[in-house]
Amino acid sequence: MNPLPLKWRISLLLSLVLLAVISTISIVAYLKVERSLVDNIDQTIRAMADAIRVELNESKGKNELETEVRAITGSTKYGRSIRYRVWRHDQQADLTASDPPDSKYGLWLRALPRDSAPEVGRPAFFDVGERREGFRAIWMHCATTQGHVNVVVAQPTHQVFQEMQRFLRMLLILGASMVAGSAVLGILIVLWAIRPIGRSAERLRRITRMDLGSEDLHDIRVPYELRPFLNAVADMLARMDKVFQQQERFTANASHELRTPLALAKSTLQATRSRDRDLQEYRTAIDETLKDLDRMDRLINQMLVLARMDETDGMSQVTDLSLDGLLLELAETFHVRASQAGGNVVCGNLAPTRVRGNEGQLVQLFSNLLDNAIKHGPPGGTVRVTLEHADRACAVCVHDEGGNIPAEALPHLFERFYRVDSSRNRATGGAGLGLTIAHEITSRHGGKIEISSSQAEGTRVTVRLPRLSE
């Protein structure tokens, strides 16, 4: 599923937060303003009621009182919109009232429940009716010279309602425009903030295989926060470059190794075929070609072994096996080969050892080592195999009397296709994969392989493997 683009998400988030803040502020402001408007009305009607009470104390005649009260309640601002009623507490009849008893307002002024009359000196404020046609009223119960008198003054609140409507409208417009503004701002901020990413991407797109290694991306101007990201990308490019180079080197080496015997075979056959030869020449040509094919065959097998090991990380077909037995058998096999050239393979001390591993791979490992020892040792020399215990590990040592590996070559011996003699001349056979395979197998078995070589001591390859306790 495609997630919402970042700009929309940020803009939405910003708008929501702002909406919440603005709403809270607006609600509080709205209530406050309404309260203060109502307070204002309360003060006005309270003042009117007080004025009426003063008039009552002066015991004026009914008409006079009516005129006074009319004067008090009539205002230039609200006109004759104020309703009032003044009556003796113990009588139904009005001393004075704004509306006749049978009119609409007269009816609700008289419908006020008698029992709920407030105490003297503690006037009660209350709301009457719906908002649009509602009133804010004060009911004052006062003791005057004419006895206990009730005064009710009510002022219509539609004015307040209109004020509040206007205020609300303003709040809504203001709030909405702020939210909308923040949404737009959010989008702009995101677009602005991700611009360096776009620039970097543009730059990364232009990187080709050729400039992988030389690219450090330091010339791209990005904000401080993005630098670690670009550094990581640059690191990745460098690693990719290394992998590519290894791959290319491997391909180049592999093709060289395969092409050389192929060229040999082809040249032999073509040179022989170019005219009629005697039988012996044909035989020689065929023998030589067969040798070339053997060489290719060996190389392809080694490359397949490596490729298969590259494909799988773990080990398969693991069994408990006797390492001394395996070595003894191999030594005998290789002794037969070595003795053809007057050399021999002997076993020194072979401590009984059991290890856990893949038998085929271990045979391959020690075959490679013995093969190297016979090939690189002096003709007719002795190859010695020993197996010793060391703590929880065991050490297999294959020693030959050669010792002609230069010191500077030692660290590279396990690299693919590495050969001490850079000529890659195949006089001794092998393409430089034998030790690579040996190294790979050893590390797969949790072991270590090392080589030391000197004229005096000969060449010694030591393989350390974890062993099983007895």
Place this chain on the structure above:
Amino acid sequence: MRVLIVEDEERLARNIARVLKEQASFAVDISTDGEDGRHMALSSPYDLVILDLMLPKLNGLEILRDLRSKGRRTPVLILTALGKTDDIVRGLDFGCDDYLTKPFDMGELVARCKALIRRAYDRPDPVIAQGDLRINTASRAVSFRGKTVFLPAMEYRLLEYLAMRAGEVVSKTDIIEHLYDYAAERFSNVVEVYVSSLRKRFGPDLIRTVKGQGYILGGTAG
């Protein structure tokens, strides 16, 4: 024509040498390592050097650079298993004249060698005509007055070399250096023997002796 092969796969070098001798009548020397190869390439006037790149002791490109920096114009054909365009471009940039990747076709190699030598002698036409004599250096067919003549290898070698430099006086030393490889036994009067043999076949005027200087095929000098 004398060719040097610098190639560490000795059998491959021998195969090439064999074919060049049999099919092109070239004198061929072989070197199997870089240092030796450089020494040989610098010390003898080869008509062509066939050069492998991955060599013991000294890389083929180094040899090529040495040759060129010392002003040698010997055509160089690089023969290597490195088959990438980069490698080819690098070789050509170092001053090689042609490039073949292993495995290669022997016929193609021989044809390229001949073409390189012809170019070096400024004879783009493989057929060299001199009076009644026609020498096809590509097929090694020689005809005299319209009739095909079969020449022994050494005589052909001499004739071809003189024909390549027709109109020029060629010294005896030059002839010996271009006709024989190191392995061949050299007799001091061998050039005279072959020249007189050629004169018998094609008449006394084809190859003239310039006293104290050498021989000339065709041309007017004398």
